[in-house]
Amino acid sequence: MIAENEINLQEIHEKLNNLCLDGEVCSNCEKNKCLIFFAKKVASYVLTKKVTTIRQGMAMIPNHDLKTYSEDDMIETLAMVLQQCKDCRDNHDDDCTINLIRTCMEYALFGDKLPYQGSVTLYLLEAQKANGRVGDSLKAKYLNRKKTK
Template sequence: MNAQNDYDFHGIRQNLEHLCLNGEICTGCEKNRCLVFFSKKVADYAMNKNVFTIPQGCSMIPKQDLKTYHEDELIESLSLVLQQCKDCRDNHDDDCSVNLIRTSLEYALFGDSLAYRGSTTIYFIDAHNANNRIGKLLKDKFMESKNK
């Protein structure tokens, strides 16, 4: 039985491996200038240190990473990350480990981040407004994974 506050960072970490372009576009690992590398580091740090929040983590997201990732894999990863969201609403923290990974994947997928309002339900509305097609794919994948 998992504790109520458990996050599946292990599952997220495994999934993030699929996103790595492995030199397909980049020449050699760009490390902290890569959104996927950053996301993996966040997951590793959260697991190793047993923390939910990384102070100032948001300011370290490599927003300048403009590489094109595989869309379907990004959508799958993002839907998996969204499933870890605890719907904190007013207590949402941008430096939450889950939020840091979500934001990084958003930059990779949308080219920008969406203001997260502490709820997956509201998020899908915002994602749909940002991009109809991707918003729908994301919600469908989220529901599909949730009902598995």
């Protein structure tokens, strides 16, 4: 569990805003059926309402979104989100706003949900298991961001 002032979603919000094409390319914006739209809304909600969790948020994720997203963009955004994770371990809450955005990126990247045990390190291992190439790239991006920030 994290406190509102421990997380910084501004950068993630900007990134998600850039990723969202507002229907220009999608031809018909389906809003609540879109992972990026949902993630963007979560980030925007956090910035507006200063909350850290959204009850039942996990159940609202549009996990049937089958659009193909840019792998590089998803990896970069996921790395960005992982940087905000506070490694809550036993206190991990699925409805944590960071977890909600992370899960959206995960569906977009892997097409499925991976186990998350409240630890970035364990997650990177899971990602590597799910897809070696993407997992390696995600780890490199995450470590690089950590080094430079």
